[in-house]
Amino acid sequence: MTSPDFETHKIICPECGTVNSVMSNAIMVTTPIDCSKCRLPLGMWGEARTKYGTLPAALPEGA
Numbered sequence: 001m002t003s004p005d006f007e008t009h010k011i012i013c014p015e016c017g018t019v020n021s022v023m024s025n026a027i028m029v030t031t032p033i034d035c036s037k038c039r040l041p042l043g044m045w046g047e048a049r050t051k052y053g054t055l056p057a058a059l060p061e062g063a
């Protein structure tokens with residue numbers, strides 16, 4: 001049994017292209033995150049995962 005809330009999300013930094021791996025069960029949606037490389041603020045996790053995130057199981061459509 002798996003929950004999407006326990007996935008490792010990949011957050012792609014729009015500034016430097018670094019893929020930041022985020023364990024979604026370790027943080028809250030209100031946790032601010034930033035790029036591990038260039039420190040660009042990516043917003044709260046709840047926002048960042050929809051704006052910059054990709055799920056391993058979900059391929060982007062129409063990209």
Ligand SMILES: [Zn+2]
Nearest residue numbers: 013016035038
């Ligand atoms: Zn960056």
